[in-house]
Amino acid sequence: MAEGSDVIVADAGFADAQLSDIWHFLRSWISNPLRVGAVAASGETLARLMTQEIDASAGPVIELGPGTGVFTRSLLARGVAENDLTLIEYGDEFLPRLKRRFPTARVLQMDAARLRKARLFDEPSAGAAVSGLPLLSMSPRKQTAILAGVFTYLRPGASLYQFTYGPRCPVPRRILDRLGLKAVRVGGTVRNIPPAAVYRISRRRPFDFSSGAE
Known part of the structure; x- marks a missing residue:
């Protein structure tokens, strides 16, 4: 009986945390819909899809726009060490939760478009890098800066995983071509609000990202 009660209490606590995240994310979206990009945090199915090709050997791992930490938890479940995570978050509203939930991760508040100057x-x-950023709502200039920045820190063979709610890769072909990158769809899920697809973005040819566009 005692063991069953403990399980119920634990489940209730997890459910409360999820509900808290939902409301927190919704409030953030209401205050700044273009920056947050969605009315709800990404679901667990999408998180597994985003991280399915990443394991402990990928560390260190960069996460852009972790929000409430849905992808972060999935990275930990895949075996990535918490102290191997660098979380880049711009929103004040998400930072305290990220620091509390992932105390040994490196949590930095900054605009991902300034990554190249950050000397991570x-x-x-x-x-590997995982992005929860709403690239579809960003200008081509900002998309270019983010991609050039993140690939500055990715070792040869490493990839950036980006999800989208749109029907195609959120990064236009001309930007990929300019940076010597390619995008491959690795899967999609309708078990997300809204339905989403995941793309693996990787190098197609050598490119000096340290001198990429601002």
Whole structure:
């Protein structure tokens, strides 16, 4: 009986945390819909799809726009060490939760478009990057800056995983071509609000990202 009660209490606590995240995300969307990009945090199915090709050997891992930490938790479940995570979050409203939930991760408040100037690592050492940013709502200039910035830190063979609610890759072909990148759809899910697809963005040819566009 005691064990069953403990399980119920634990489940209730997790449900309360999820409900809190939903309301927190919704309030953030209402206050700034273009920056947040969606009315609800990404679901667990999408999180698994985003991280299915990442494991412990990928560390360090960069996450852009972690929000309430849905993808972050999935990365941990995949075996990535918490202290191997660098979380880049712009919104004040999400930072306290991220620091509390992932105390040994490196949590930085900054605009992802300024990544190239941030000197996150001394050399390209990250084995993967995951993006929860609403790229569809961003200008081509900002998309270019974000991609050039993140690939500055990705080692050879590493990829950026980006999801979208649209019917195609959120990064236009001309930007991918300019940066020597390619995008491959790795899957989609209708078990998300709204339905989403995931793309793997990787290098197609050598490119000096340290001198990429601002």
